[in-house]
Amino acid sequence: MSEIIQIRNLKKTFASDKSTVIALDGVDLSIEEGEIFGIIGLSGAGKSTLVRCMNYLEKPTSGSVIFDGQDLGSMNEKELRKARRSISMIFQGFHLLMQRNALQNVCFPLEIAGVPKKEAQRKAKEMLELVGIADKAQAYPAQLSGGQKQRVAIARALATDPKVLLCDEATSALDPTTTQSILSLLQQINQKLGVTIVVITHEMGVIEAICRRVAILDHSRVAECGRVEEIFVNPRSDIAKQLIYPHGKKEPVFQKGECIRIVFDGSSSFEPVVSNMVLACGTAVNILFADTKNIDGKAYGQMLLQLPEDEMAKRKIYTYLSGQNLHFKEECANV
Amino acid sequence: MFNPDMIRLLAQGIWETLYMTIVSSLLSYVLGLPLGILLIVTDKNGIHPMGFLNRLLGFVVNFVRSVPFLILLIAVIPFTRFLVGTSVGSTATIVPLVLASAPFVARMVESSLKEVDHGVVEAAQSMGAGVWQVVTKVLLPEAKPSLILNAAIATTTILGYSAMSGFVGGGGLGTISINYGFYRYQSDVMLVTVLLLVVIVQVFQEIGFRIATKGDKRSR
Numbered sequence: 124m125s126e127i128i129q130i131r132n133l134k135k136t137f138a139s140d141k142s143t144v145i146a147l148d149g150v151d152l153s154i155e156e157g158e159i160f161g162i163i164g165l166s167g168a169g170k171s172t173l174v175r176c177m178n179y180l181e182k183p184t185s186g187s188v189i190f191d192g193q194d195l196g197s198m199n200e201k202e203l204r205k206a207r208r209s210i211s212m213i214f215q216g217f218h219l220l221m222q223r224n225a226l227q228n229v230c231f232p233l234e235i236a237g238v239p240k241k242e243a244q245r246k247a248k249e250m251l252e253l254v255g256i257a258d259k260a261q262a263y264p265a266q267l268s269g270g271q272k273q274r275v276a277i278a279r280a281l282a283t284d285p286k287v288l289l290c291d292e293a294t295s296a297l298d299p300t301t302t303q304s305i306l307s308l309l310q311q312i313n314q315k316l317g318v319t320i321v322v323i324t325h326e327m328g329v330i331e332a333i334c335r336r337v338a339i340l341d342h343s344r345v346a347e348c349g350r351v352e353e354i355f356v357n358p359r360s361d362i363a364k365q366l367i368y369p370h371g372k373k374e375p376v377f378q379k380g381e382c383i384r385i386v387f388d389g390s391s392s393f394e395p396v397v398s399n400m401v402l403a404c405g406t407a408v409n410i411l412f413a414d415t416k417n418i419d420g421k422a423y424g425q426m427l428l429q430l431p432e433d434e435m436a437k438r439k440i441y442t443y444l445s446g447q448n449l450h451f452k453e454e455c456a457n458v
Numbered sequence: 459m460f461n462p463d464m465i466r467l468l469a470q471g472i473w474e475t476l477y478m479t480i481v482s483s484l485l486s487y488v489l490g491l492p493l494g495i496l497l498i499v500t501d502k503n504g505i506h507p508m509g510f511l512n513r514l515l516g517f518v519v520n521f522v523r524s525v526p527f528l529i530l531l532i533a534v535i536p537f538t539r540f541l542v543g544t545s546v547g548s549t550a551t552i553v554p555l556v557l558a559s560a561p562f563v564a565r566m567v568e569s570s571l572k573e574v575d576h577g578v579v580e581a582a583q584s585m586g587a588g589v590w591q592v593v594t595k596v597l598l599p600e601a602k603p604s605l606i607l608n609a610a611i612a613t614t615t616i617l618g619y620s621a622m623s624g625f626v627g628g629g630g631l632g633t634i635s636i637n638y639g640f641y642r643y644q645s646d647v648m649l650v651t652v653l654l655l656v657v658i659v660q661v662f663q664e665i666g667f668r669i670a671t672k673g674d675k676r677s678r
């Protein structure tokens with residue numbers, strides 16, 4: 124796969140009279156064409172700054188952003204404005220033009236690009252249809268719900284046939300149901316149009332729902348970057364653990380008895396493993412710890428089971444699990 | 459007092475007042491609108507920061523605004539004579555009116571444009587909009603209701619200034635009220651002119667308010 128955005132040793136400092144803030148401190152990333160890439164981090168980690176550097180709304184202090192093989196830093200204002208039509212952006216606050224209706228909002232980037240009015244309107248209607256609110260074409264933003272506004276913003280962002288869609292906290296102002304619908308719309312757009320999508324968020328759920336790869340940003344640096352499921356199964360950095368177990372969930376320390384740890388790495392489908400096992404073996408087990416997630420219908424995460432004392436029952440369980448093609452290992456009970 | 463001569467005089471006064479106010483307001487916007495746009499665009503957080511120009515314009519605007527209108531009116535008499543050929547009458551009064559109002563209008567325009575959400579400007583920039591496009595397609599249309607409302611306020615303020623210019627023979631209702639009410643103690647005439655001014659202010663304000671709210675797509 125080719126890389127659509129490459130970020131090399133990107134640094135950004137904000138200097139004011141009194142102090143300087145280092146917002147990005149040597150960030151390296153590459154985003155592949157056609158993927159949905161997530162960037163997650165706590166507030167102030169530098170996510171917005173990073174995404175704004177990707178279209179040079181913010182000029183980096185040093186380092187480079189290569190978009191589609193071209194260094195944005197080497198472009199003049201005019202070339203940059205042209206390149207920006209291929210790097211669209213949506214925002215947490217939607218940022219629609221309040222004095223224009225939905226259709227006119229979607230026409231806006233086309234007007235800027237100098238597309239003739241008729242052609243622009245045709246394209247805008249097509250885009251509104253794509254995001255599923257063709258019936259709201261004449262409505263003004265003040266008459267739309269948050270989810271509908273974000274749909275208009277997405278239609279507007281896609282009107283110029285961009286290669287990349289940057290989403291800065293695009294769902295953070297929406298309720299969970301609307302968030303889900305917007306996320307699946309993004310996924311659909313990614314598949315249908317092949318647009319590369321960069322999703323900025325502070326919610327792991329968003330990453331889980333649609334991203335293929337993720338970079339975890341912490342204190343202006345990339346703490347960890349890789350496939351979503353790998354990071355879920357095996358978070359290495361503290362910040363990754365913190366984001367995956369948001370309530371400081373820690374693995375418990377066990378009293379006694381024999382335990383096994385089952386690791387779900389996506390090779391099995393998401394089904395009720397434990398209850399099936401209990402039914403098949405006819406013995407009860409105690410779930411000491413579980414953190415599993417359903418990503419794309421596959422199971423990820425791990426589960427810690429306390430086994431019964433009875434040797435026969437124990438053997439039954441081992442046999443059952445081996446037959447299920449699940450990874451598990453025996454754990455000594457900690458005191 | 460309502461003899462035909464007086465009525466003719468008052469009608470003439472109304473006409474002159476409207477003429478001064480409307481022409482001065484238009485010319486104030488011809489100067490003040492670009493000035494206001496320049497102030498906001500060149501601001502250090504603006505879309506094309508130019509520190510020196512911004513500070514210079516800001517200083518000039520504040521300087522002119524801090525000069526009391528009556529003093530400005532008298533101070534620019536030579537300039538008025540040069541432009542219009544005379545320093546009395548309603549056409550001559552337009553010169554100081556515009557000079558005094560343009561900086562005020564510039565500040566009004568600046569504050570209207572400042573109300574536009576910066577995020578929307580940023581969204582436009584992320585689509586590749588240049589400075590001119592941001593001004594003409596985002597700032598001005600988005601601020602339109604506020605600009606119209608402020609225009610009504612500016613117009614009524616200019617009307618007030620025009621009445622003040624009556625002291626130095628500026629013409630219009632202001633001159634009538636000074637000449638008859640102040641110098642000849644005809645307080646009924648003064649009262650009528652003041653009432654007429656009140657009505658004109660109300661009408662301008664109401665028209666501005668109606669146009670502004672009717673055209674605003676944020677409400678409803």
Ligand SMILES: Nc1ncnc2c1ncn2[C@@H]1O[C@H](COP(=O)(O)OP(=O)(O)OP(=O)(O)O)[C@@H](O)[C@H]1O
Pocket residue numbers: 137144145146164165166167168169170171172173325
């Ligand atoms: N224009 C600016 N001027 C000065 N400091 C800034 C500016 N923009 C961002 N910063 C600082 O840079 C750091 C990173 O900010 P950024 O907005 O990128 O964080 P974020 O990860 O997007 O946070 P959030 O989740 O709250 O949006 C913060 O410390 C912030 O205060």
Ligand SMILES: [Mg+2]
Pocket residue numbers: 170171172292
């Ligand atoms: Mg942010």
